[in-house]
Amino acid sequence: MKISFDDFSFGAYNIFQAIRKAAAMDREKLLQEKEVVEEINRHKWLRSELVGYDIGFEEAASDWFKNYAPAWVAHHNKDCRSKCKK
Numbered sequence: 001m002k003i004s005f006d007d008f009s010f011g012a013y014n015i016f017q018a019i020r021k022a023a024a025m026d027r028e029k030l031l032q033e034k035e036v037v038e039e040i041n042r043h044k045w046l047r048s049e050l051v052g053y054d055i056g057f058e059e060a061a062s063d064w065f066k067n068y069a070p071a072w073v074a075h076h077n078k079d080c081r082s083k084c085k086k
Contacts, residue, residue: 026073027065027069030065030069030073031061035076036072039064039068039072040057040060040061040064041057041060043060043063043064043068044056044057044059044060047059047060047063048060
């Protein structure tokens, strides 16, 4: 999947879509990070409690990547930029 310049046109929606595409491209890479797996396991626990049964890691991961990964990536990229400048 390739991100084009058009994805970064004006508007928060387009920026969010570009971040979502970037997160989808790096799904396997993100799954190698301990913090991401911890976030997915936390999400799995919360969603399982909500529905009353264990939803499993795959369903939790799919939901987390769909709904939370873009914000997580944006937040952690911002953290990295501020830490890497030092």
